[in-house]
Amino acid sequence: MKLIKIMKKLFSIAKFLIFIGILGYLLLCALIIEESNTPAVQNADVAIILGAAVYGERPSPVFEERIRHAIHLYQTQKVKKLIFTGGTPKEGYGTEAEVAMRWAIKQGIPKEDILVDPISRNTWENLQNAAAIMQQHHWHRCIIVSDPYHMARVRLMTHRMPFEIQLSATPTSRFNQASFKTKWKFISQEIASILFYVLQSLWHFLK
Numbered sequence: 001m002k003l004i005k006i007m008k009k010l011f012s013i014a015k016f017l018i019f020i021g022i023l024g025y026l027l028l029c030a031l032i033i034e035e036s037n038t039p040a041v042q043n044a045d046v047a048i049i050l051g052a053a054v055y056g057e058r059p060s061p062v063f064e065e066r067i068r069h070a071i072h073l074y075q076t077q078k079v080k081k082l083i084f085t086g087g088t089p090k091e092g093y094g095t096e097a098e099v100a101m102r103w104a105i106k107q108g109i110p111k112e113d114i115l116v117d118p119i120s121r122n123t124w125e126n127l128q129n130a131a132a133i134m135q136q137h138h139w140h141r142c143i144i145v146s147d148p149y150h151m152a153r154v155r156l157m158t159h160r161m162p163f164e165i166q167l168s169a170t171p172t173s174r175f176n177q178a179s180f181k182t183k184w185k186f187i188s189q190e191i192a193s194i195l196f197y198v199l200q201s202l203w204h205f206l207k
Contacts, residue, residue, distance in 0.1 A: 028152075028191045035155055036148030038169045045139035046115075047079040047168075048130040050123060050146040050154070051086020051096035059096075059103055062147060065170045067100050070145045071107055073168065079143055082109065083133055085117040085126035095119075123150070124197070127157055134163060143168050149186055153194050 049070045052063035059067055073079050082104065086096025095118035105111055115137075117129035127144075134142060141164040144154055148169040158165050 025191065028194060029187055032149055032152040032187055032190055032194075035152040035167070036169055038148075038151060038167045041073070041078055041143050041166045041168050043077070044079050044141035044143045044164070044166060045137075046081040046083055046134065046141075047073050047143045047145055048083045048127070049085065049100065050126045050144065050150070051084070051100075051120065054086075054094060054096050054099040057094060057099055057102070059099055063096065063100065064103070065172055066145050066147070067103055068172075069168065069170045071104055071109060073143060073145070074109060074113070081113050081115060081137075081139075083115045083117065083130045085120050085130055087119045087121050089121075123153060123193075124157055127154070127161070131161055131163070140164055142166070145170065149183075149190050153190060153197065156194065156197065 047070045049066050052066060053060040054063060058064075067084075070079075070082050074082060084097040084100040084104070086100070088095045095116075097116035097118045097120075101111075101114050101116050104114060115133055117126065117133065120126045120129045130142075134140075143166045144158065145168050146154060151167050151169055154167060
């Protein structure tokens with residue numbers, strides 16, 4: 001009888017944990033979708049473009065959309081400068097930031113209005129290195145450019161930065177035209193990234 005009671009208790013705990021897990025998953029889904037709909041931006045000192053994959057000397061389709069959107073912000077005088085971020089996964093290959101810079105220059109952006117962070121390897125480093133550049137130039141207002149479903153994590157990572165921060169998602173993205181299955185897969189990957197960041201932050205806080 002004791003064993004049966006223990007099993008029932010464990011089963012109840014398991015059901016509760018599953019319920020909490022599902023609820024947390026759905027709440028994060030809602031947060032990601034809500035943050036993907038970024039409002040119109042006001043003028044800022046600089047746009048920070050988060051890195052993405054490049055193929056040789058050409059940005060990937062995802063990265064190209066981020067660059068295009070940043071160029072639009074510059075050309076409509078929402079920002080005066082652009083900071084491209086992103087290193088390279090392999091030594092000897094062009095960095096994401098430098099490929100983006102060259103691509104933007106070909107579209108008519110003056111080189112003197114572009115700054116690069118060619119060493120960051122992930123979103124957190126993109127943001128930290130771009131923040132350091134802002135501090136060096138005494139800039140206080142920025143617009144961060146990335147994909148719609150990336151914005152919830154960016155918001156979380158920037159909430160303590162001492163700047164006036166606006167988020168601006170790319171209006172066009174391959175994820176917008178993707179199937180429901182592909183969108184759900186991407187959202188799930190983004191949830192995993194958010195949870196990993198939260199756990200990392202807790203670990204550093206507790207150390």
